[in-house]
Amino acid sequence: GIQVEQSPPDLILQEGANSTLRCNFSDSVNNLQWFHQNPWGQLINLFYIPSGTKQNGRLSATTVATERYSLLYISSSQTTDSGVYFCAVELNSGYALNFGKGTSLLVTP
Amino acid sequence: GAVVSQHPSWVICKSGTSVKIECRSLDFQATTMFWYRQFPKQSLMLMATSNEGSKATYEQGVEKDKFLINHASLTLSTLTVTSAHPEDSSFYICSAHTLLSYEQYFGPGTRLTVT
Numbered sequence: 001g002i003q004v005e006q007s008p009p010d011l012i013l014q015e016g017a018n019s020t021l022r023c024n025f026s027d028s029v030n031n032l033q034w035f036h037q038n039p040w041g042q043l044i045n046l047f048y049i050p051s052g053t054k055q056n057g058r059l060s061a062t063t064v065a066t067e068r069y070s071l072l073y074i075s076s077s078q079t080t081d082s083g084v085y086f087c088a089v090e091l092n093s094g095y096a097l098n099f100g101k102g103t104s105l106l107v108t109p
Numbered sequence: 110g111a112v113v114s115q116h117p118s119w120v121i122c123k124s125g126t127s128v129k130i131e132c133r134s135l136d137f138q139a140t141t142m143f144w145y146r147q148f149p150k151q152s153l154m155l156m157a158t159s160n161e162g163s164k165a166t167y168e169q170g171v172e173k174d175k176f177l178i179n180h181a182s183l184t185l186s187t188l189t190v191t192s193a194h195p196e197d198s199s200f201y202i203c204s205a206h207t208l209l210s211y212e213q214y215f216g217p218g219t220r221l222t223v224t
Contacts, residue, residue: 031211041147041200043215045110050211086152090211096143097204097213099152 002027006087006100013077013107021072021103023087031090032063033097034072038083046072046085077107111137111207115216122193122223130188130219132203138183139205143213144176147200156201159186193223 003026013019025032034046047054047061049070054061058077063070074081084104088097112135122128132142140161145153157178158166165178175197177189186205190197202218 031213033212035215041202041218041220043202043218045212045214048210048212088153090213096145096155096158098155101152 002029002089002091002098004087004089004098004100006085006103008103009101010104011106013105015077015079015107015109017077017107018073018075019077019105021074021085021087021105023070023072023100025068025070025087025089027068027091028065029089029091030095031097032070033088033090034061034070035086035088036081036083037086037102043086074105077105079107079109081105082107111205111212111214113203113205113214113216115201115203115219117219118217119220120222122221124194124223125192127189127191128193128221130190130201130203130221132186132188132205132216134184134205134207134214137205137207137209139186140183140208142180142186142203142205144178144186144188145202145204147202147218153202156188190221193221195223197221198223 005024035043049063051065060073084102086102088099116131142159144156159180167173180186204213204215
């Protein structure tokens with residue numbers, strides 16, 4: 001099956017710092033999504049981004065489909081950004097998402 | 110936006126009993142829903158794909174007789190953990206496609222503890 005690798009596995013930031021999370025995948029994909037899993041376990045949709053660049057407030061994402069990677073940028077981080085960030089890809093429409101192992105982010109005051 | 114609910118949000122049961130978890134798409138129809146399991150500090154692992162009106166498709170290593178899935182309508186899928194054992198304790202999450210986009214939306218999860 002498709003491999004999804006995320007880096008770094010863990011990240012500690014001071015409030016206000018910027019960060020870049022990376023997601024590499026091993027095959028062409030129909031769908032790529034970034035999620036934030038909050039401390040209660042809820043997966044929050046951040047971006048649906050099979051290709052191109054999107055921005056939403058302090059977050060932005062870029063997927064270069066031809067090179068099989070995606071980046072999630074977090075600017076001016078806040079303590080509420082803490083949690084686990086997952087990248088997930090879908091090979092074909094209607095199929096389940098394959099998740100990476102996630103990046104665990106801790107933002108300290 | 111698309112909303113998926115799960116009930117219950119947490120449940121404690123005794124070993125040997127069965128537990129049913131409901132997954133509902135509240136404001137859209139979902140022909141396909143997915144069930145995942147997540148152990149502490151690990152990623153989400155797909156258990157099964159649930160299609161409305163047909164039998165679920167289970168991933169390798171997932172016992173279909175233990176994890177019964179029913180997708181009776183376009184807005185409801187249920188997962189029943191039968192004869193639960195302590196090793197079934199986990200966080201169970203469902204997701205659904207909308208018919209209008211490729212994006213998947215996730216329920217808030219159900220934390221199962223088997224004593």
